[in-house]
Amino acid sequence: MTAQAASALQDEAPKPAVHAGLATAVRVLIPIVLALLVGAVVIFALGKDPLTYYGYVMRRGLLSPTGVQATITRMAPLLMISAGLIVAFRAGIWNLGVDGQFLLAAVVTAALAPALIDVVPGWLMILICLVVATLVGAAWSVVPAFLKARYGVNEIITTLMMTFLGIGLANVLVKIPFNDPTTTVPQTATLAVEDRLPRLFDTTIHSGVLIAIAAVLLVHLMMTRTAFGLKLQIVGANPRAAVHAGLNVSRLTFATFALSAGLVGLGGAIEVLGVWGTVRADWNPAFGLLVVPLVFLARFHGVAVIGFVLFFAVLMIGGESASRRLGVPTDFVLLLVGLLMVFLALVEYLDHRRRQATQA
């Protein structure tokens, strides 16, 4: 009996950090390698050379100066969305209305920025736009939040419905009230390049990337190191225990929605102010559902998600070039992400089995 207790204690004792870190790295690397291998088989089946494809993706996504700059720039909106999703998912709220929140905030920013730049100094214009976009994103989550808090309506349904409405409304805004009559295609007035978010050093990377990285890290610290974050986690893990513990579940639900959608909205503003300077009609990058699996792969962990977003951004940027050059469709990138998830789950399962077996 004592021997069992002792071995149980050893099992729970914190392992050396290096060892644990290595184990995690291996658990992530094995699925990546397996996903790339199976992906290679698929490319081969399509009649292309997998090595050429992967080499091209790496060169265009990571190893060339323009590629790496494009990749890092692409990370900004993905990271902002990740930050928003981590807040929501950790609190047990499945905000799948990211695209509507993102797009509406982007369109409002695109309309507001050129109008403000003649009135206020550039830094103030950017500040106002970031704040307004955050509020727009948050506002678009009020209806699902209310329905969830008051009537317990499943937010997956309501946020998805709101995202359709949001995308449609964003289009209407671009085509009618915010349309710039001087252009042939419907789009908002364009913000001059020099008025956009300042570039970092001598690159094409804009400073919004820094905001995004800071946002993800702050969200991570908030969730793990603050009372507010712990309350959100409790609500997410067991809402009845939260009621029992005296937490104001409905207020926390509103806060979660507002924070999540606000961060996503901020992401929309950063993408417009940093990259495009305008929004065209029917523009919808649909980053939302691409980021969801990445956030799951990172297990809602703020630091880990940066790695996965980087990996995904390389695939996206490199894959876009490769599809033009080699004829492998861009959707292949999604296939890789899907394979990655399958293998990650598999490795996780086997690891779990192994640990159970060694305990026996």
Next chain:
Amino acid sequence: MTDRDHAVVPAVAVAGITKRFPGVVANDDISLTFNPGEIHVLLGENGAGKSTLIGILAGMQQPDAGEIRVGDRAVRLASPRDSLDRGIGTVFQHVLLVQSLTVVENLMLGGPWSSRLDRTSALARFRELCQVLAVTLDPDAQVGRLSLGEQQQVEIIRALWHGGRVLILDEPTSMLTPAGVRELGLVMARLRDQGVAIIFITHKLKEAYEFGDRISVLRLGRTVGEITKERLSAMSEQEATDEVIRLMFGPTATSEQGEADTMAHEGRRRRRTVVVDRAQPPFLLVRDLSIETRPGESALIDVSFDVWPGEILGIAGVDGNGQKQLAEALAGQRRTASGTVALRNTEITHLSVAARRELGLRYITDERLGEGTVAAHSVSTNLFLKEIGKPPFWWRGITRWDRIHSAARNKIATHDIRTPSERTPIGRLSGGNIQKSLLARELSTESGVVIFNKPTYGLDLHNIRSARARIRQGADAGLATIVISTELDELVELCDRIGVMYQGRLSGIVDNVEGAEIQIGLLMTGAEAA
């Protein structure tokens, strides 16, 4: 075997059953026969291997070694389906119903997929069994909205649904009134006379003697003794009790004397009634309390009572008569429709859970995992679950994990919580240790009124004893205490006065004196209800 050719063929027999789990042999070479027309009692402490054996007979678990015979054929019970098909129906200790379906829908589950659901005949069968059990259940109530006791009643109905040759009841009486237990006894006797083999698991010796034809005792995974039908019928209750205790704890059980003691004297020892100064104002004052209810659950109507410092007020009643609603209304987890609640001289009727806690009101829920704890979070987090954001463990909203973990280590030590580490997810601990964690959380800081909801439900004897001791200690230290329990014995042992809930009303409060049980029993069935 040849000399016993005339003997009955056992309904089910197990031979040499062994089942190992990581770190423990749950069943160690167990051989038992269960005869048709016999109520066979299995006795043993938690961890003796009763639940594992039942899991095997119900087809939920596979033995590592040994043989199961149903009738005269060796069988493999590979799944619950197999087990049901061979006529073995089981009522588990923990409820296994689809929470989102109604009572009658749950009962109709498990038919062939191709046949239409026959609601009319299902309802007829339901009514019939309700009558047999003498329970009133709404067939269209959603199971998730029923109380644990009512859900267990549904489970009993489901196990009886197909009649069957073997009925396994895993501690089925813990939720019933004394009258309900007697009724169940009658039902079991009736089924036995029809030739059903009944396997009846309990830890109450009185029931074992009263209902059982044969008693087998398990200890640490082994069968340590059996009292045969012939011997049992010749024994007096006292002789049988002594014999069972000897089997359960060994002849020289000195270290476990306490457990044997608790078991033997269960319900026979009455708490000395402390002199409560009722000239003083009561600590907790409840007047005409009513709540808004959701469909399918018990109401709470015009409940009034007082609790004085140092007093233990028991709340008895069949589960689902508004006890949980009362506890939640007092804790602030439910909105009050009318009436008042006051703590000392402060009215708290419309205060939040957190505000009531600030004023010294503590509620220890009966749903330890359902709402008492967050299973996936650490023991540390759960120990401070109700203090999130408050100093000294949080500074301006920043969590100070080092302080929390070290304070948690202290609590773990002082409350004897058995856990590998303070960082272990609390869901991995045993029920007894989770309950100790809840007690450690609720009884540590300044408190005035403590509400215990089924404080010993599902615990083993050792933990029952320590939980009851904690309740007594608290009251002796001047806490106004409310104990809600469906076990009358427990209330008789602990309380000064006992109130009875019936259909959402407090049908009466009686002083816990000699003979109070009879009056309580009457109140439980609504006999004296206004």
